[in-house]
Amino acid sequence: MRSPLPRTILIRLETGRLVVYSLLAGGLVGLLGSAWRPVLEGALNLGARLLGYRPPGTAGEGGLLIAFGDLAPTVLLVLPLLAALYALLMPRGRQSDPLDAVVAGYHARGEWGGPLPQLRGLLATVTGHAGGLLVGRDSTFTALGGLAALLLGRLARLDPAERRILTLACVAAALGLVLHAPLAAAVLMAEVLYRRFEFEFEVLMPCVLAAVCASAVSGLIGGFDPLFALTGTLTPTAGQLPVYLLLAATVTLLSWVLTLVTTSVHTLYTGLQDRLSGWRPTALRALLGAMFGLTVAIIALGSTPSVLGDGAGWLQLSVSGFTGEESGGMAAWRWLLLALGMPLAFGGGVLVSASMGGLLGVGLASLLGTWGLNVDFPVAALIGAASCLTVTLNVPVAAALLAVTWGGDALLPAALASTALAHSLSGEASLLPGQVSRRSDSRAHAAALPTVLGRVNAPLRPLQAAALTRAATGTPIPGTPGSMTSGPALPEPATGDAPPASPATPEAEVPQRRQLYRHDLPRSWQGARVNLITLPLGIELLSVVRAGQARLATPDLRLAAGDELLLLCTPGEFQAWQTSIRAVGQA
Numbered sequence: 259m260r261s262p263l264p265r266t267i268l269i270r271l272e273t274g275r276l277v278v279y280s281l282l283a284g285g286l287v288g289l290l291g292s293a294w295r296p297v298l299e300g301a302l303n304l305g306a307r308l309l310g311y312r313p314p315g316t317a318g319e320g321g322l323l324i325a326f327g328d329l330a331p332t333v334l335l336v337l338p339l340l341a342a343l344y345a346l347l348m349p350r351g352r353q354s355d356p357l358d359a360v361v362a363g364y365h366a367r368g369e370w371g372g373p374l375p376q377l378r379g380l381l382a383t384v385t386g387h388a389g390g391l392l393v394g395r396d397s398t399f400t401a402l403g404g405l406a407a408l409l410l411g412r413l414a415r416l417d418p419a420e421r422r423i424l425t426l427a428c429v430a431a432a433l434g435l436v437l438h439a440p441l442a443a444a445v446l447m448a449e450v451l452y453r454r455f456e457f458e459f460e461v462l463m464p465c466v467l468a469a470v471c472a473s474a475v476s477g478l479i480g481g482f483d484p485l486f487a488l489t490g491t492l493t494p495t496a497g498q499l500p501v502y503l504l505l506a507a508t509v510t511l512l513s514w515v516l517t518l519v520t521t522s523v524h525t526l527y528t529g530l531q532d533r534l535s536g537w538r539p540t541a542l543r544a545l546l547g548a549m550f551g552l553t554v555a556i557i558a559l560g561s562t563p564s565v566l567g568d569g570a571g572w573l574q575l576s577v578s579g580f581t582g583e584e585s586g587g588m589a590a591w592r593w594l595l596l597a598l599g600m601p602l603a604f605g606g607g608v609l610v611s612a613s614m615g616g617l618l619g620v621g622l623a624s625l626l627g628t629w630g631l632n633v634d635f636p637v638a639a640l641i642g643a644a645s646c647l648t649v650t651l652n653v654p655v656a657a658a659l660l661a662v663t664w665g666g667d668a669l670l671p672a673a674l675a676s677t678a679l680a681h682s683l684s685g686e687a688s689l690l691p692g693q694v695s696r697r698s699d700s701r702a703h704a705a706a707l708p709t710v711l712g713r714v715n716a717p718l719r720p721l722q723a724a725a726l727t728r729a730a731t732g733t734p735i736p737g738t739p740g741s742m743t744s745g746p747a748l749p750e751p752a753t754g755d756a757p758p759a760s761p762a763t764p765e766a767e768v769p770q771r772r773q774l775y776r777h778d779l780p781r782s783w784q785g786a787r788v789n790l791i792t793l794p795l796g797i798e799l800l801s802v803v804r805a806g807q808a809r810l811a812t813p814d815l816r817l818a819a820g821d822e823l824l825l826l827c828t829p830g831e832f833q834a835w836q837t838s839i840r841a842v843g844q845a
Contacts, residue, residue, distance in 0.1 A: 279414060280427050280464040284471025287406045287431035291472065292479040294402055295319075298384065298395070305388035308336050311563055314571030317487035318438045319395065321571055323578065329563050333555045340389035341551025341604075342544040347382035348603050349375040355393070355606025356383065356400040357651075360429050361451055362692025365700045366805060368422045369820040372784075376404050382603075390566035391554060392592075392599050394609035396436045403432030418778055422702060423461045430465035431472035437608065438485035439663040440469035446608070446656035453652050453686035453695050486577045486664050493668045494637050499675065501631050505638055506645040506676035509618050510683050513611075513649035516597055517687040524601035543602075550599050557591055564588045565595060569613025576620045576639035577665065586621025589614055600689055608647065611689070612660070615646020640665045641676050648680040650689040701806055770828040776803070777832075779821040780839050789813035794835055797827040 299320065306312035310330035315321010349359075349371060356379050363370040370376065380401040386393030407428035411421050430447040434440035444465035448458045473482075494502060527546065534542055557565050564572055569592060575581050592614045596605040605611075619642020623633040640661040647657040654677035661673040686695060694700050779802075783791055788811050793799060801808045802815060803822040809815060825832065 276420060276423065276464055277467060279410070279416070279420065279424055280467040281471050282414075283406065283410055283424050283428045283464075284431045284468035285475050286410060287403055287428050287435070287468065288472035288475025288479075290402055290406055291399065291432060291435040292476050294399070295480070298387075298398060301384050301388035305390060308340075309333055309390055309566070311390070311566065313390070313564070313567040313569075314575060316485050316570050316574045318483045318485035319436070319570075321574070323487075323571070323575060323580070325563070325571075329559055331559070333559060334552065337389065337391070337555040337558075338548040338551040340385060341391055341554070342548040344382050344386040344389070344391060344393070344604075345543040345547030345602060346540060347378050347385060348543075349378055355397045355603060356404060357397065357429075357450070357607050358690045358692045360400065360404060360425065360692075361690055364422055364426060364451060365692065365694055365702055367701050367820065368418055368425070369805065370404060370408075370425065372819055373405070373408060376401065376408060380405060386604070387568065390558075391551065392568070392595055392605040392610055394568035394607040395570060396433055396568075396609045397607045399432040399436040400429055400607065403429035406432070423464050424468075426458075426461045427464040427468035431468040433608065434469035434473050435476050437660065437663075438473075438483070439660055440473040441466065442656050442659035442663050444469045445659055446651075446653050449653045449656050450651055450690070451693065451700070452697060453688055453693050455654070455681065456697050458697070484664070486574050488636065488665070489578050491668065492634065492637050492640070492665045494634065494672045496671075498632065498634075498637075499672055501626065501633055502637065502641050502672045503675060503679055505619060505622050505626065505633070506641055506679055507683065508622055509615055509642045509645040510649055510680040512593065512618060513615065513646045513680075514684045514687050516593060517649065517684075517689055519597040520600045520689060523597055527601050546602055550595075550602055550604060553598065554595060557595070561591065562588060565591045568607075568609045569617065570609045573609075573613040573616040573639060573643065576616050577636045579636050581617075581620055582635070583621065583624040585617040586624070589617035589621055592617065596689075606689065608651070608660075611646050611650040612643040616640065616643040618642045618646065637665070637669065637672065640669060641672060644673050644677050645680040648677045649684040649687055652681070652686070652688050652690075652693065654678060654681040770830055772826050772828055773832075774800075775825045775827065775832050777823050777825060777836070779817055779819070779823060783817050784819050786817055787813065788815045788817065791817075793825075794831065794838075796831045797825055797835055800824045800826055 302312070306327065309327075310333070311327040312325065314323055314325050317323070359370065359379065380398065383393055383398040383401050387395055387398055404425065407421075407425035410416075410424060410428065416424065426447045430444045431440070433446065434443035437443055444462065447465045448462040451458050530546075531539075531542060537545075554565060565588070569588075572581065572585075572588060576585060592610075596610065596614060599605045616639040619638040619640070620635050622642070623635050623638035626633050644657040644661040647660070648654045651657075657680075658670070658673040658677045661677075662670050665673075697703055788799065788802075791799075799811045801811055801824045802817065803809075803824065804818065804820070808824070827835070
């Protein structure tokens, strides 16, 4: 039934509803983030006691610009155990950190899982970050944003499109808190979805509203400090721009090689899993995680403990001008660990890539300085961080905004030129397997979904019961393009020479024909089997669409969150059923 309100009024109502929910999402994330920081700090203190060492931190997150303690030999046992625990807690099938899970879930039409998988992801990121593994602080906040979106979805009645948009808004708000850059985080969420230079413009403003609101709430509680403390104003000159572009091109090349090596390592891990197919998947994941943790421990004890943590503290030292040529060695070790750990869900997110890029930038700047080139180390750190982020996440605009937010407005020309160069050189290389190339490749914008009836366009067209019976039994439908038998042709539209059609019969006098409808699974039906659900008389459940694939509605099929139902009924029956489930809050 069509609403009596004009379309313009409906659009305004829907937009206003999304604005309100975006502000609520931002306020919720701001409160949760403020309460989460003390919990995360306690976990970091516990991890420092286990390792005997704590890396430097960022000024905006309460860290100190110095490393504490000496690594104990027990790190050879502690890190493998923590890495194995991280691998076990991380939800199955996840090949990267929570940011990649958000991107992949959006393209899968909002399939992010229930509370338990997301809670496991949050616990995994806390374990990895506190244990000094290659897990960024931003990964914990990304997982927290996903849980906030899940909570908001339970409190409000959201349709699938609103749920997808508000999930990205919550994650953008959480990233804005930990990066101390709400606008850059909002742009990042609209940009990180695609490998090409495309944006999801319909999610940009909700992300901006949520991120700004969350930062306002968090700032009122904990203050408005920048993430990095600078010793002075960064003012690169126009004459230095070619040198910074050379530095950005070098960081881009190293980051692009990293994406290729990571792909090869992932193929190697996949082949190993195929050879060890007799192993339980959880045991194999724990073993690979423990091996990665042991590798980190050996490097930390034998070479440098700077490989512990996400590296944000070392980036803080770089932008403060306290690091020099030793940054190149630290970046090389982190490059190696990122290549080995990314296929095992270690090393994703923003801060890990930004830190590695910043250390690469300072190391290259020290090398260029020996050649007589004038390069400012703090500027080189931020240019390197922005260039590396552009390659690993495909976010040139967001990377430039992050560099400007952290380093000052004077950095804008050099940052924009560097990220543009990095994106043009790297192409569609990325460390996020959940990204798709372009908007048309996303299932969130798919015009059609495969079903048992062939391809059913969205919105679904009415289908007569007789034709549906033939389709379900495999009998070709006469008059359809795929029919191999002859049948009565469909009536052609009237032309100018044809006699005018007779007046339409009033709708009340025309018997309603059964049509095919697609509807989201009611929340109260999640987890139930098909033989346990009850539909009104006249409504028939044909199939269940899950992850873009249609499954026959067999009695033992268990329904899950994100499923869609294909129903056969008359318009009146469908409208009455839809009204009934909304009345009891099941929609």
